[in-house]
Amino acid sequence: xxxSSTKQGASRRAFLKGAAATGAALGSVGAAKAASDDPLIxxxxxxxxxxxxxxxxxxxxxxxxxxxxxxxxxxxWLTADQISSINFTPIHALDGTxxxxxxxxxxxxxxxxxxKKEDYxxxxxxxxxxxxxxxxxDLERFPRVTQTFFLECAANTGMEWAGAQLNGSQYTHGxxxxxxxxxxxxxxxxxxxxxxxxGAIKDKWVYVEGADASSxxxxxxxxxxxxxxxxxxxxxxxxxxxxxxxxxRLVVPGWEGNMWVKWLRRIEIMDRPVESREETSKYTDTLxxxxxxxxxxxxxxxxxITSPSPQMPIKHGKGPLVITGLAWSGRGAITAVDxxxxxxxxxxxxxxxxxGKPMAMSRFYLDINWQGEEMFLQSRAxxxxxxxxxxxxxxxxxxxxxxxxxxxxxxxxHVNANGEANNVExx
Amino acid sequence: xxKFPKLLIATAVASLTAAPVMAEKLGLGRQAxxxxxxxxxxxxxxxxxxxxxxxxxxxxGEEVFAxxxxxxxxxxxxxxxxxxxxxxxxxxxxxxxxxxxxxSYWPYLSTSFDYVRRSMPFGGAQTxxxxxxxxxxxxxxxxxxxxxxxxxxxxxTFMSVEMPNSDGFIVDGREETEYGAFxxxxxxxxxxxxxxxxxxxxxxxxxxxxxxxxxxxxTEVAPSExxxxxxxxxxxxxxxxxxxxxxxxxxxxxxxxxxxxxxKNGAGPILNGIWGRQAAAVDxxxxxxxMKALGETGAVWNxxxxxxxxxxxxxxxxxxxxxxxxxxxEKDMAAILEFLKANSQ
Numbered sequence: 081x082x083x084s085s086t087k088q089g090a091s092r093r094a095f096l097k098g099a100a101a102t103g104a105a106l107g108s109v110g111a112a113k114a115a116s117d118d119p120l121i122x123x124x125x126x127x128x129x130x131x132x133x134x135x136x137x138x139x140x141x142x143x144x145x146x147x148x149x150x151x152x153x154x155x156x157w158l159t160a161d162q163i164s165s166i167n168f169t170p171i172h173a174l175d176g177t178x179x180x181x182x183x184x185x186x187x188x189x190x191x192x193x194x195x196k197k198e199d200y201x202x203x204x205x206x207x208x209x210x211x212x213x214x215x216x217x218d219l220e221r222f223p224r225v226t227q228t229f230f231l232e233c234a235a236n237t238g239m240e241w242a243g244a245q246l247n248g249s250q251y252t253h254g255x256x257x258x259x260x261x262x263x264x265x266x267x268x269x270x271x272x273x274x275x276x277x278x279g280a281i282k283d284k285w286v287y288v289e290g291a292d293a294s295s296x297x298x299x300x301x302x303x304x305x306x307x308x309x310x311x312x313x314x315x316x317x318x319x320x321x322x323x324x325x326x327x328x329r330l331v332v333p334g335w336e337g338n339m340w341v342k343w344l345r346r347i348e349i350m351d352r353p354v355e356s357r358e359e360t361s362k363y364t365d366t367l368x369x370x371x372x373x374x375x376x377x378x379x380x381x382x383x384x385i386t387s388p389s390p391q392m393p394i395k396h397g398k399g400p401l402v403i404t405g406l407a408w409s410g411r412g413a414i415t416a417v418d419x420x421x422x423x424x425x426x427x428x429x430x431x432x433x434x435x436g437k438p439m440a441m442s443r444f445y446l447d448i449n450w451q452g453e454e455m456f457l458q459s460r461a462x463x464x465x466x467x468x469x470x471x472x473x474x475x476x477x478x479x480x481x482x483x484x485x486x487x488x489x490x491x492x493x494h495v496n497a498n499g500e501a502n503n504v505e506x507x
Numbered sequence: 508x509x510k511f512p513k514l515l516i517a518t519a520v521a522s523l524t525a526a527p528v529m530a531e532k533l534g535l536g537r538q539a540x541x542x543x544x545x546x547x548x549x550x551x552x553x554x555x556x557x558x559x560x561x562x563x564x565x566x567x568g569e570e571v572f573a574x575x576x577x578x579x580x581x582x583x584x585x586x587x588x589x590x591x592x593x594x595x596x597x598x599x600x601x602x603x604x605x606x607x608x609x610x611s612y613w614p615y616l617s618t619s620f621d622y623v624r625r626s627m628p629f630g631g632a633q634t635x636x637x638x639x640x641x642x643x644x645x646x647x648x649x650x651x652x653x654x655x656x657x658x659x660x661x662x663x664t665f666m667s668v669e670m671p672n673s674d675g676f677i678v679d680g681r682e683e684t685e686y687g688a689f690x691x692x693x694x695x696x697x698x699x700x701x702x703x704x705x706x707x708x709x710x711x712x713x714x715x716x717x718x719x720x721x722x723x724x725x726t727e728v729a730p731s732e733x734x735x736x737x738x739x740x741x742x743x744x745x746x747x748x749x750x751x752x753x754x755x756x757x758x759x760x761x762x763x764x765x766x767x768x769x770x771k772n773g774a775g776p777i778l779n780g781i782w783g784r785q786a787a788a789v790d791x792x793x794x795x796x797x798m799k800a801l802g803e804t805g806a807v808w809n810x811x812x813x814x815x816x817x818x819x820x821x822x823x824x825x826x827x828x829x830x831x832x833x834x835x836x837e838k839d840m841a842a843i844l845e846f847l848k849a850n851s852q
Contacts, residue, residue, distance in 0.1 A: 155714040160579070160589035161773060163762060164629070190626065191758075203539050203547055211539040218535045244708045251714055272532050287550060293632035295625045297550075346547050354550050357622040361613050364676065370601030372612075376679040390708075418692070423702030427694045456702055462692060470689045478684050482605055494704060505706035507698075 142182075149173070152183050155251060158239075163191040164294075166233070168254030171384075171406060172391040177258050177433070177441040178228070181321045184257035187233055187337065189294030189358075192323040195343055200291075200327050202269075202311075206348035207284065209274025216313070216327055222264040222272075225310060227333075228440045230258040230408045232379045234336035234363050234485040240472075241487055244503040248391040249405075252491060252503060253384040258408070258441035261331050263312035266305050270349070278349060281306065287354050288330055291345040298339045299353030300332065300377075308333045311344060334410030334439040335377040336485075338363050368480025381469050382488035383407035383417055383444070383461035394450065394499025401450040403430075407442045409463035414442040416462045421448070423456030423492060423506040424471065430459070438464075455495040456506055472505065549625055553615040555665040559624075562661035563642025565649040571639045572646045574821075575628040575830045578763065578774040584608075584650040587774070594650035597671050610651025614673045616665065619644050630762030634832060745848040753846025756839045760831070766850045775829060781808050782851035797826040813847065814840055 143150065154167040169185040186192065197216040205211040233255035239245040246252055270286075278284060284302035289295045300309070310331045313320060320326045325342025332339045338358055353359065365373040385405040388394050394401060407414045414436030418427040433443040444459070461469045472489035494504040551557050563571075573582060579590035586592030596606025605611075609619050624640045626632050635643075645660040648668060658664070757766070763775035770777045776789040787794040787802030794802070801824060806812060816823045817840060819833040834840050 153715070157589075157714075160591075161762070190629070190632070203543065204536075205539055205544050205548060211544060212536040213539045213543065214536040221535055222533065243706045245710060246714050247708045247711055248714075272535060274532075289547075293626055293630075297621075297625075348548065348550070350550075352552065354621070355553050355615050355618055357618055357626075360615065360618050360676075361607065361609075366600055366605060366607075368601065370605070370675065372600070372676050373679050373681075374676045376681070378679075378681075380681070380685075418694070423698070425696065425698045425700075425702065427692075427697065460692075465686070466690055467686060468689050468692050470685070474689065478688075481603070502711065503708040504704045506702040507705050 168250045172249045179257035186323040193292045197327045203346045204273040207278035212273045226262045228260040229333045230441045231337045232256040237487040238484045249389040259315040261312035262314035266309040287348040288341045290341045291343040297356040365483040379410035380488045381409035381461045381463040383459040403446040407461035412464040413438045417444040418460045419446045420458040421455045457493040551617045551621040558662045559637045561637035564659040568642035568646025749845040750849035753842035756843045782848045795828040
């Protein structure tokens with residue numbers, strides 16, 4: 081095996097050499113001549129003559145061992161321990177837009193609890209006509225919806241406020257995932273409990289809390305709750321994973337991940353917010369003068385190039401290069417993504433894999449012919465409100481250096497002649 | 508500050524495309540009882556409404572805090588390790604490195620009470636009496652110089668406490684300060700000249716690399732030629748099924764204690780190899796005085812000593828730092844002992 085892979089490498093180098101020698105522009109040159117026969121082709125391989133695994137070898141399939149690096153990773157020293165902590169989605173190694181549940185980032189405040197469907201109860205109380213308790217089975221009998229949304233932690237890219245900190249899109253932008261959720265709209269459940277007696281919707285709130293020790297209670301304006309929130313019991317077609325709130329979590333499209341309460345156990349309609357720990361002491365954005373913004377719920381338009389990036393250097397040498405990344409906006413659909421190769425002096429529009437969907441991730445591609453030149457790669461997202469993703473400098477001018485949360489600045493990767501990429505800030 | 512934010516719901520287009528329309532209620536679920544609502548509805552509001560009966564003074568709070576909170580938050584609420592500091596930091600919010608604590612940052616006292624009552628202590632949420640919660644919050648206020656040492660916190664005194672940063676918050680102003688400004692989609696000549704690097708990455712490699720290499724170094728040094736014999740002598744037989752049940756019981760412990768491969772000391776010492784080991788013998792862990800003294804007597808952790816200690820830690824060893832109420836069920840005790848045995852192979 082060692083032999084054949086060496087030869088394979090040699091033939092690739094030969095291809096690149098051949099391509100460079102012709103000096104031809106991208107698109108006008110076909111595959112170069114192979115220098116030697118590739119034994120992977122000319123020799124019968126074990127996997128071709130023998131047999132593979134039978135069905136049911138893995139009743140629930142995991143990625144093949146060669147993909148073992150594509151996993152969530154934490155940064156141990158960021159938090160006091162691993163129970164109230166965070167890890168990061170390996171966005172650098174994924175493509176498309178859907179995040180598989182098994183590698184979608186986790187953020188727990190008191191650990192991921194195990195809660196059986198049989199033991200699950202959801203209470204709706206407060207200013208409703210009748211306070212109700214639902215079992216899990218009850219929830220499955222309501223009319224159902226399915227929609228795709230991104231969930232971004234408010235602290236995603238938070239480390240980067242002060243400077244370029246962590247070297248990889250997984251670590252700088254990996255507190256995000258994008259899944260197709262199935263469940264019931266929150267409106268459906270609230271109307272079942274009755275909204276007749278409470279009066280105007282405008283000045284009301286819902287308080288949502290989880291069944292874990294953190295409770296993670298958050299106050300959400302009732303207007304938002306009735307507009308597009310849902311309670312989900314499936315993600316990407318299968319039951320939620322325990323780390324994402326099995327059996328039921330709240331979905332708050334476009335708003336910070338902390339509000340998507342996991343193991344959701346209670347929804348209370350009230351005439352004011354609770355001002356809980358997670359909406360006062362945390363998830364608030366301190367400005368340069370020491371005052372802090374609260375109720376900064378929406379996640380503004382943002383994008384990042386996932387490859388090339390520090391964990392995804394260019395290994396194939398000069399020639400065709402696919403630049404790709406993700407874009408999303410909590411205020412609507414992504415309409416366009418621009419990419420700059422020179423640190424923001426000039427920009428070109430990238431190709432969206434599909435038209436943007438509101439509050440869901442978009443995938444973009446830019447195909448270039450890289451000739452080994454130094455690059456300062458940046459991407460910039462636009463959404464259907466006309467908003468253009470700002471630079472770090474623009475954000476700092478408004479907010480200072482201590483905001484921590486809601487950092488949606490343009491990210492720069494410096495790519496050198498060897499194809500290695502590093503996280504930098506530029507002039 | 509307006510009482511209510513102006514909400515921009517940009518989402519109506521997205522939301523209702525596939526939403527079901529129901530003509531009437533489905534009659535699912537059942538009415539919640541008053542006792543059920545009372546059990547779960549612990550909300551306390553900034554004006555103190557919905558506070559429970561009870562009270563607690565600063566001096567009681569100091570004791571309760573030492574018992575339940577100090578392992579992570581420090582004796583004086585100054586914080587330990589990476590755990591949150593609860594005191595200090597007033598007037599630092601505009602500094603380069605602000606210190607955000609209950610005293611310097613939290614706008615409402617209700618938030619502290621609400622959070623401590625629901626979620627603390629870490630790993631033992633909702634096990635404290637309301638009096639103890641009042642006392643702890645009183646002590647946190649005292650640590651922040653916000654009340655005197657003879658202060659008693661209760662429903663009646665709650666609103667007399669002034670929080671230093673109560674006027675320090677404004678409602679999200681991005682619509683006014685940012686959205687109009689962030690609209691320029693420049694395509695050419697967007698910067699006057701060729702860009703230069705102004706900051707390089709602070710952690711260039713794998714951010715965990717430092718930690719990993721030092722661990723590897725430690726394990727590489729550890730094994731000696733005698734190790735295999737020692738291991739054989741120390742081998743203990745254990746019931747794997749019971750140990751597995753013990754792993755579940757261990758959830759009560761794991762906020763402070765780590766076990767298994769790569770485990771390190773946390774708020775409590777690492778428990779690998781505890782079975783048959785002398786008390787207070789983990790290197791680098793700061794034990795309480797009584798625990799050190801116990802170790803000096805040659806006491807060893809075995810079925811008898813561990814079950815005695817874990818049943819009621821503070822009764823077994825007065826002055827222990829371990830803030831654990833104790834295992835009540837015999838079943839749980841048997842399982843956790845088996846689990847600890849299994850982790851001492």
